[in-house]
Amino acid sequence: MKTGVGYRRELSAWLATKPRGVDCLEITAEHFFHGGVEHLAALAKKLPLFVHGLGLSLGTPGALDKKILEQFARVVSLAQPEWISDHIAFTRTAEVDLGHLNPIPPTREMLKIISDHVREVSDRCGKPMLLENITSHVQLAGDLRETDFLNGLCERAGCKLLLDVTNLFINSRNHGFDARQWLREIQPSNIVQLHIVGYSRHGSRYTDSHAAPIQDELIELAREVVRHAPVQAVILERDEDFPDVAGLEIEVAKLQRIRDGN
Amino acid sequence: MTEIDFITAFARLLRDGKLRKVFAANPEAAARQVHLREADLPSWMQLIPADVEFQADVLLRKRLDLVKLFTPETCRRLGEKLWPTFRSFARENWPPENAANFFDAYQFCERLKQQQSGSVVAVEWNRLRFAFSKCRLAFHSVRMPDARRRTRRGLQFFLRGRGCQWGEYFFYVSW
Numbered sequence: 001m002k003t004g005v006g007y008r009r010e011l012s013a014w015l016a017t018k019p020r021g022v023d024c025l026e027i028t029a030e031h032f033f034h035g036g037v038e039h040l041a042a043l044a045k046k047l048p049l050f051v052h053g054l055g056l057s058l059g060t061p062g063a064l065d066k067k068i069l070e071q072f073a074r075v076v077s078l079a080q081p082e083w084i085s086d087h088i089a090f091t092r093t094a095e096v097d098l099g100h101l102n103p104i105p106p107t108r109e110m111l112k113i114i115s116d117h118v119r120e121v122s123d124r125c126g127k128p129m130l131l132e133n134i135t136s137h138v139q140l141a142g143d144l145r146e147t148d149f150l151n152g153l154c155e156r157a158g159c160k161l162l163l164d165v166t167n168l169f170i171n172s173r174n175h176g177f178d179a180r181q182w183l184r185e186i187q188p189s190n191i192v193q194l195h196i197v198g199y200s201r202h203g204s205r206y207t208d209s210h211a212a213p214i215q216d217e218l219i220e221l222a223r224e225v226v227r228h229a230p231v232q233a234v235i236l237e238r239d240e241d242f243p244d245v246a247g248l249e250i251e252v253a254k255l256q257r258i259r260d261g262n
Numbered sequence: 263m264t265e266i267d268f269i270t271a272f273a274r275l276l277r278d279g280k281l282r283k284v285f286a287a288n289p290e291a292a293a294r295q296v297h298l299r300e301a302d303l304p305s306w307m308q309l310i311p312a313d314v315e316f317q318a319d320v321l322l323r324k325r326l327d328l329v330k331l332f333t334p335e336t337c338r339r340l341g342e343k344l345w346p347t348f349r350s351f352a353r354e355n356w357p358p359e360n361a362a363n364f365f366d367a368y369q370f371c372e373r374l375k376q377q378q379s380g381s382v383v384a385v386e387w388n389r390l391r392f393a394f395s396k397c398r399l400a401f402h403s404v405r406m407p408d409a410r411r412r413t414r415r416g417l418q419f420f421l422r423g424r425g426c427q428w429g430e431y432f433f434y435v436s437w
Contacts, residue, residue, distance in 0.1 A: 061267050093273040096356060100324045102276065102317065105268060105305050137316040141308040205316065 001226070002233040003255040006052070006195075007043065010242045018046075021252040026050040026235045027079060033071045040078050049079040050193070050233065051127075052086070052162075058117040058131070059090035059104035069124060076125040084121070085130040085162045085193070088114065088153070101134045106142035106149035111156060118157035130162040130193055135170045135208045147185035154190045161186070163229075164195040164237075165222045170206040179221060183228060191229035196222055196255070197237045210239035213247070214254045222258045234258055268302035275309075276318050279353030286311035322352045325366055332367035332390065335383040336374070347374070368394055385418055389430060392420040408434065 004024035005011060015022065025047050032040050043049060053072055056064065076084055089101040104110050114131075122129040131153060144152065154160060163186075172179035198212030214236070225231060234255050243251065266274075274296055275281055285292035293306050326348045330337045337344050351373045357366040368390040371382045388402045400420045405413050414434050422428040 059269065061269055090269055090273070093270045095270060096273055096277050098273060098276060098321055099328075100321050102272070102321075107305075137320065138309060138313045141305050207320075 001231055001259045002048070003252065003259055004047070004050075004233065004235050005252070006235055006237045006239070008239065008242075011248070014245055014248055019249065019252065021249075021256050022047070024048045024050065024233055024235075026052050026237075027075075029053045029072050029075045029084075030055055032075045032078075037078060040075065044079050049081045050235070051076050051079050051081045051084045052132075053084070054086070054101070055091050056086045056117070056121060057089070057091040058086055058114050058121075059088065059110060060093055061113055062094065064117055064120060065092075069121065072121070073125050076127060081127060083128045083130055083160075083192070084125055085132055086121070087132045087134050088150070089134045101136075103134060103136035103138055103140050105140040106144045106146050108143060110142065111144070111149060111152050114153060115157035118153075118159050122157075122159070129157075129159045131157075131159055132162040132164050132195065133167050133171075134164070135167040135174075137174060137205065139171075139175045145185070147182055151185075151187045151190065154187065160192040161190045162193040162195060163191045163225060165218055165225060166195065166197050166199055166208055166237075169218055169221055170199050170208055173206045180224065183225060186229075188229040191225060192232050194222055194225060194231055194234040194258075195237045196234060196258070197239075210237055211241040213243070214251060219254055219258055223261055226258055226261065263297050265297050265299040267299060268305050271296045271298045271302070271306065272309075275314060276321055277356045279318070282311070282315060282318060285309075285314065318353075319349070322349055325352055325357075325363075328363040329367045329370055332364060333371060333383070333386045336371060336381055336386050339381040339383065340379075347379075364390070364393060388418055388420070392422075392428065392430075398422045403435075406432070 002024040004022050004026060007025045007027045025043060027040065027043065027049055029051050030053065055068055056072060087101050088104065090104055091098055091101055118129050118131065142149065150161060168179050168182065172182065196214055196218055197210050198214050198218070200207045200209040200212050222234065236251050236255055238251070275285060275292070281292060281295065284295060289307055289309070293303055298306055326345070329348065340347055348370060351370055355369060357369065371387050371390055374382045384402065384404045385406050388404065392400050398421070402418045403415065404418045405415050408414050416432055416434040419431040419433065420428060421431070
């Protein structure tokens, strides 16, 4: 299993030192839509890359945004990742760009919409696609259980899951369900990659600020996933309040603990 | 009137503070207002207003993060009032898609100036105004901190090329 980090400019000096425990990088496709081609090529020479999208808006009914798809495909072509990923979510509609990930209802209709979009992206990019679970403060009802929806999506779209352990934990706390039971309902072979970062608290709510050290309860949950599923990579997804080098090394060591199960 | 699907209606709910008020008081009335298709009404009725409001705030905080990139000093000056002030402005004003973040910052500063809060930093406001003008050239006498964080008087100078590209220059005129 590979361990790595989500690439952010703030981490570039540290990554240049070839830190132990970082044997892959996940880049955010949108960060390279308007430039940075040489930089991307240089990264691709150093480490295996995964390409992660934020804005394909796979849950929007209707056609995918062709311009965004082409920009995404261009980044994939430069990075040559083993796989690509985006979220089980929508960020925009024909009327408005909300600028962030929002939940979709687990319905048969949505299953078809997202499956069709995943197939289109995967065909255009020539790469297998993973889908990531998001956090949402709204729990949407549908005619399927969330876990049945996710298993159905993998089967119908021919994709796998990027399980964000932190998002699962946060949703389980905010919406009052058992994360371990949720995991048992997911077909293990569907889980290929993990995201993890510490959660934050906002009053009684848990939030995914991407700004905190990984807590022990998340490490425990991630270990359980690793015992349960053929995970091939785990990525630290820190976006804010970056720690110093010693702090980063501590976070990477936590990924190794998840991988090694100790 | 054409009926709309759940995702389109939900997106409207998340961006429009006035619609959320209607929804909190009477979800069916809000569904009629947006012409939600009948088949999606059960999903709509199960939405919890407090959760929708929290999710909408998540989106507003993302917007504020981007506005801060263009108006860091103005936002710093607002201190603890920043979030409530921005939230009050942004709940009912969603920027158009093109140049959304820059325009959001412009409109936010415009609102602050209307409120005469005194928090808008001239250097940032001049930059936003120039970006949305068609002027080829503009200059302003301003006070701004130098590399040693000492506030000095200077000349802020903008020049637009033939395309949309423009540059900003600053000359200190006092020690």
